[in-house]
Amino acid sequence: MLVPLRKLSSLTIVNGGINQITVLNDFTNLTYIDYSFNRIKEIQGDVVQNLTKLNQFVLQSNGLNNINQTFLPDFLWKKKNFLLDVSSNPFDCGCQLEWFRVWVENNKDRVTGYPNNYICDSPSELKGKSLSNFDPALECHKINPYIILTSISCGLLSILIFTTILLRKFRWDIKYYFYICKNRKPMGYRRFTDDEEFLYDAFIAYNTNDRKWIMSELVRMLERNHKYKLCLHERDIIPGGVYVDDILESIDTSRKLILVLSNNFMDDQWCKYETALASHTLADGDGHKLFLILLENIRSEHINRSLKVLLKSISHVEWTENKTGQRMFWQTLKQFMDKS
The missing domain is CATH 3.40.50.10140 (Toll/interleukin-1 receptor homology (TIR) domain)
Incomplete structure (x- = not known):
């Protein structure tokens, strides 16, 4: 249906029951795409790889739960006048969403509806809360307790080995010091x-x-x-x-x-x-x-x-x-x- 429309500049398919987006690379004049209220759960950057004129991409109210760097080609992520609308999707606010959360924080003016319409659907502790409440620095970079235990154990072992080496190397100096302290003579000894x-x-x-x-x-x-x-x-x-x-x-x-x-x-x-x-x-x-x-x-x-x-x-x-x-x-x- 779309093949003859080579000069198409705006494409809107709303509430069409669409599960995935057809590759649109041949429509290089597209500046606006709107796939709101469909059933799209994922998208890959190669779908819009050639759309260098694209200024706005709307995917509101779909089934997207994760957005990463491969979601769009790099030039769109970096394009200053590009607007992205992925509001009202069931986001899984876990560590897999860390990259997008950091990008949104640094590009709030390029994300439509943020933060009010970006609500977490999971995990349970963040369900119903804004995506802005998800802090990757706290949630995704916790130190594994086993790593802490291993680090402490290695540190203590290193201290023990180092102390043993020092005691072995300077044992006579230490013995001599305690000897002097223990056998200090009072004045007038003869x-x-x-x-x-x-x-x-x-x-x-x-x-x-x-x-x-x-x-x-x-x-x-x-x-x-x-x-x-x-x-x-x-x-x-x-x-x-x-x-x-x-x-x-x-x-x-x-x-x-x-x-x-x-x-x-x-x-x-x-x-x-x-x-x-x-x-x-x-x-x-x-x-x-x-x-x-x-x-x-x-x-x-x-x-x-x-x-x-x-x-x-x-x-x-x-x-x-x-x-x-x-x-x-x-x-x-x-x-x-x-x-x-």
Whole structure:
């Protein structure tokens, strides 16, 4: 019917029971189209793709519930003098209508009947309300609670990992800080000893395989730097006597007993004997005379009941290559040596 009307400039088909619009691209002179009061539920932009002269498109009171960017070709959405009338349609005011809602807000002068005749038909909470009440920013960009939970979990995990790395990296600095706070001395502190009762300030129980550390670190710091007199079995016990008696006598004539623990130490029979002597000393109430130095991590097979009791009951300190940790190590050891 319309084919011969090539120069048609205005087309009005109202209340015609039409379900869809016929492609009108051949009618390039059309400036006005009115399909009001029909049954049109959707339309695609290619229907009017060539209608560059179109100034007004009326689709009032149809079955349109969603309008998106493909509803019209781009040039019509951008055309300043173009008027669109899609009032009195059963709009589904959900997130699928977000693009049109934003476009209407920015082009109110190009939308006929807005906002009074643009009423939501769904969802139930917006039914009967104006399309202007639908706010995509609130309704369509809610953060999924699972995303929030995942973000919080990832954040906490990142903090935990970061904290663990920091604690591992600066653990000796932290230990040193707490050590300083815990062991801050009052003014006027001085060392009280009664050197006349003892031949040595400390008997050092160690394994000969750890001799290098004993001489280069322990002897250097305590004897050479702080002038303590240490008893070392390789250096100070004269061969020829009964070794057990010599050990006992050396411990009795020493103000302190320091056990330098290592896996080598725990494998040595004489060292086990010295550990037993330390346990007896603790049992006799002289635990204040005992001190443990851990040169390395002791393997689980070496941690017997006696060692557990010693570690729980007397002071001990762990050797480390960390400079701050070493400063705390020597201050802890010197504090022990200064006690009477």
